[in-house]
Amino acid sequence: MTGPVRVALLGLGQRGLQHLRALWTLQEQGAVRLTALADAFASNLDADKLRQYAPDLRPEEILRTTDFDELLAQEQDALYICIPPNLHQGQVVRAGRAGLHLFVEKPMSLFLDEALEMEAAIREAGVLSTAGFQQRFDGRYEAIHTLLLQGRRPLMACYTFHGALEGHNVKHHQTEVHGGPRNRVWTANRAWSGMTVVEGGIHPLDLWRYWFGDVAWVQAHYQHRPPAEVFDDADNPYAYSVLFGFAGGAIGSMTLSRLRKVYTSYADHQVLWTDGRAILGSEDVTVYHYDGPYPPPQPPLDESVSRVLYRGRGGDDTFAINQAFIQAIAENRPELIRSPFRDAMNSLAAVIAANVSDELGGKRVDVQQLLTAESYACFRQKPQQPVANTGH
Ligand SMILES: NC(=O)c1ccc[n+]([C@@H]2O[C@H](COP(=O)([O-])OP(=O)(O)OC[C@H]3O[C@@H](n4cnc5c(N)ncnc54)[C@H](O)[C@@H]3O)[C@@H](O)[C@H]2O)c1
Structure with missing residues (x-):
């Protein structure tokens, strides 16, 4: 892949904001370009709140939305999903089928049928994936x-x-x-x-x-x-x-x-x-x-x-797992990922x-x-x- 990896984030809560901080650093290094930030609540997309994690964030350069369809419509390579594990409503499956590489926070669901469905979609789409087990990078x-x-x-x-x-x-x-x-x-x-x-x-x-x-x-x-x-x-x-x-x-x-x-x-x-x-x-x-x-x-x-x-x-294991995932996408090197969804x-x-x-x-x-x-x-x-x- 040439150019930075284009990344969207769904869920800007405690964990999503930690990923935003890491991805912002990677953006400053030229490895990432953030495309979209989505959350169920508009207040979690407030620019001043986000700037505590992404200091120079310019709202006009990143889509901020409460609508997952709008996020999916953007041109991008990868999606991070950081929502509470009981609240999934098919986002992983839809994003996988749309060809997006997926970072899914742990636990990927509270329900095994739902997680198996996610796993099948990721496998069939052939996209790269990781679960959020950053401690493997500690x-x-x-x-x-x-x-x-x-x-x-x-x-x-x-x-x-x-x-x-x-x-x-x-x-x-x-x-x-x-x-x-x-x-x-x-x-x-x-x-x-x-x-x-x-x-x-x-x-x-x-x-x-x-x-x-x-x-x-x-x-x-x-x-x-x-x-x-x-x-x-x-x-x-x-x-x-x-x-x-x-x-x-x-x-x-x-x-x-x-x-x-x-x-x-x-x-x-x-x-x-x-x-x-x-x-x-x-x-x-x-x-x-x-x-x-x-x-x-x-x-x-x-x-x-x-x-x-x-x-x-x-x-900083959170930064390390982000760096490895982005590098795996950029260089098509799945071996850099330590917790592919299937393994997790x-x-x-x-x-x-x-x-x-x-x-x-x-x-x-x-x-x-x-x-x-x-x-x-x-x-x-x-x-x-x-x-x-x-x-x-
Ligand atoms: N790897 C880790 O160390 C680590 C640490 C903390 C949390 N987590 C995991 O990350 C996930 C999120 O946890 P959190 O701590 O960020 O919770 P949180 O409640 O702080 O944040 C969740 C965010 O997701 C948003 N959201 C919920 N449903 C949504 C939807 N359908 N569409 C868009 N946005 C939606 C919420 O509005 C909120 O901003 C959980 O699975 C949690 O277990 C992992």
């Missing part, structure tokens, strides 16, 4: 990927995140207009977010897939929030325990919670292989492994079995399988069967009455 997690590739056999990953319920962001979608939470914190609401494993747990789960390969089965138990204890429509469960079984034999154990009145969060992320362990911190990655003659004459000192594998916060389907199916397992009393759910078997058809369907219609 230096800390790349370092683990490289380490495991060097002949280590992964056994297990453990991820614990105790988040504060009040720590959820206020979002940009006017959810109250569509029967959603009045405080616009849709990530705390079950019908809008798909619950916390789908909304947030999908990120560590996708990293585990980056390191270990596909998930084969899932078992889960949740501690649900009784209706009398729900405030502000935040009806997601209190706590979650999920076991992911990988086709290669490793397992992943995920513990999440969103308690009220705690106001602090706690995170712990570890990866174990047959003769080593890594702790993935916010500032670095430390590996624990004894490397000397074995067995050692004396028990080694603690400091001699630990080393810093990676120092730092991992870089296993991440999506695995977290939805956790919800299904909990609903079935902790039954082990086979991910492939969840995607295909008649017995799971009812768990794949989108409800007849979607939570909301958009277009304001």
Whole structure:
């Protein structure tokens, strides 16, 4: 392709604005030309609001619209879709059929039938695609990927995140207009977010897939929030325990919670292989492994079995995933994309399988069967009455 990649964005909320910032930098570097910005609410397209992310944005040079048809009518190469996952209304399928390369934010849908339809449209159109799993571009997690590739056999990953319920962001979608939470914190609401494993747990789960390969089965138990204890429509469960079984034999154990009145969060992320362990911190990655003659004459000192594998916060992964996607389009190099939509389907199916397992009393759910078997058809369907219609 010659000239900058022409890009449109649908959904200028929290995530769409982060992409706008990255795409604006790429535009300044000559790699991108933004063509259209679309949102369901005109107020989210206010030029002053957008300029906080795209400082020199000139409204006359970019279409701003609340009409998806108007966006599609523009001449462009790629579309980013950053809308709440319960609100898709065929935009991915239509854009794929129109020949646009697609960046679809995670989770690509809350409903597997809908996601399978998107995947088929992307495959049939032959366009490039990525899901929004930017953490695969975080230096800390790349370092683990490289380490495991060097002949280590992964056994297990453990991820614990105790988040504060009040720590959820206020979002940009006017959810109250569509029967959603009045405080616009849709990530705390079950019908809008798909619950916390789908909304947030999908990120560590996708990293585990980056390191270990596909998930084969899932078992889960949740501690649900009784209706009398729900405030502000935040009806997601209190706590979650999920076991992911990988086709290669490793397992992943995920513990999440969103308690009220705690106001602090706690995170712990570890990866174990047959003769080593890594702790993935916010500032670095430390590996624990004894490397000397074995067995050692004396028990080694603690400091001699630990080393810093990676120092730092991992870089700007959102910019990195944008840069890779745009370069993949410009140079027709699909191999630069780390989460093509087709690949991301296993991440999506695995977290939805956790919800299904909990609903079935902790039954082990086979991910492939969840995607295909008649017995799971009812768990794949989108409800007849979607939570909301958009277009304001
Ligand atoms: N990859 C990440 O780290 C990451 C981070 C945050 C959010 N996300 C994902 O990005 C998606 C969007 O989340 P968000 O945080 O930006 O939410 P948000 O509510 O802040 O923004 C969503 C935006 O989409 C707009 N919108 C909704 N329906 C629309 C429609 N039909 N047409 C046009 N615009 C529409 C809303 O008006 C709003 O501006 C979600 O799937 C979320 O899970 C990903």
